[in-house]
Amino acid sequence: MKIYPIETGNFKLDGGAMFGVVPKTIWQRTNPADSNNLIDMSMRCMLIEDGNRLILIDNGTGNKQSDKFFGYYYFFGGFSLDTSLAKYGFHRDDITDVFLTHLHFDHCGGSIQWNKDRTGYEPAFKNAKFWSNKKHWKWATEPNVREKASFLKENINPIEASGQLKFVNLPEVDFGINTELGFDILFADGHTEKQMIPHIEYKGKTLVFMADLLPTVGHIPLPYVMGYDTRPLLTMDEKAKFLNNAADKNYLLFLEHDASNELCTVKHTEKGVRLDQTYKFNEVFN
Template sequence: MTIYPIETGNFKLDGGAMFGVVPKSIWNKTNPADANNMIDLAARCLLIEDGERLILIDNGLGNKQSEKFFGYYYLWGDHSLDKSLKNAGFHRDDVTDVFLTHLHFDHCGGSIQWNKDRTGYEPAFKNARFWTNKDHWEWATKPNAREKASFLKENLIPMQESGQLHFIDRKESSFLQESELGFGIHFVDGHTDKQMLPHLNYKGKTMVFAADLIPTVGHIPLPYVMGYDTRPLLTLQEKASFLEKAVDNDWLLLFEHDAHNQICSLKRTEKGARLDQLFSYNELFNTQ
């Protein structure tokens, strides 16, 4: 197995929304805001080369939305999905599977692109299967008013119409279940219903793609829950259980939204799980 970070592009969101009830005077120490109260975020996805499979976990915002839409998110930097794939030695046509932690636009927007004459949409990965789960698909395609702006039909329906959409079955009884993609999956429901976190075994270490359960290093403490979460009290319970297991078993966390930190280990303190060490993908996997 070879693991690559795929930087699809950076953006900004309101720091208060990203930290919920936590005061700015506290979260600003780990995630400093600009003059507009916006904080730096990444859309760092994950590419797994495993035998004949090339699995992309999430794919960022994409590039098909309007200039007005992207204006809300203050895009910055020069990263892109295609450049990151090329740096890893691949093309999007090489991808065999696209695993989507959940279907908010900043995680799945790159799944679908304009067709050649911009009259409609088509899959951006023509040779890949798109993986979600049935319960989350129902949640996303029949959205509640709170999340409606995050579940965009143009990101979702073309996956179904292409015939490339596949569902992972959830086994309710287990914290971690194995999947047909060769890695374990942990389901969490606080941020959105049936979000899926991949657990990878690499050279004897367990690494968890933390997605929106723990989007940045600054979100490790239990009360640091995003205002975007639909069930914040459930997120608290899920984080507590997850972090306990992570500390006990020396898991590494891979961050999707931390623009300045890629990977960390954890340690137990009097205040609970906290950051121990920071790592880059290049340090751990000898990849850029």
């Protein structure tokens, strides 16, 4: 098995929205804001090469939305899915599986693209299965008012129409092994219904793709919860259980949205679980 970090783009979001009730004077110490109160965010995805399978976890926003839409998010950095894949010798047609942690636009927008004459949409990964789960799919296709702006029909409905949609099995508990994809999945409901957090055993370490359970290292303290979360008190409980486990077992946390830090570890302190160390991916996995 080989794993590669895939940078699909950087963007900016409102710092207050990203930290909820935490005052700016506190959160800006770890996530400094610009003059418009915006903080830097990444869309760092993961590519798993395992035998004859090439599994992409999340895929960024894609490029089919309008200039007006993208103008809200101040994209920067010059990264793209295609250039990141090419860096490791791959093309999107090589992808066999696209695993979607959840269906918010910044995680799944790259799944679907315009067709050649821009009259409709088609899968951006023509040879891949797209993986979600039944409870989250229903949640996203029948969205609540709070999340409706993040669940875009043009990102979601064409996946089902393509016939390439697959659902992982939902275990009776929130953590289980998915034998089809070869890694464990933690299901979390605070941010959105049945968000999926992959746990991958790699080179003697447990590598956890954090998605929106832990957006940045600045979100490690329990009250530091996004305003985007639908059930913030549940997020705090889920974070507490996960971070204690991560500190106990020395998990490596792969950060999807932290523009400065690719990986981190956490440790127990008298104030609770806190940041231990940060790493570049290649510092740990040469």
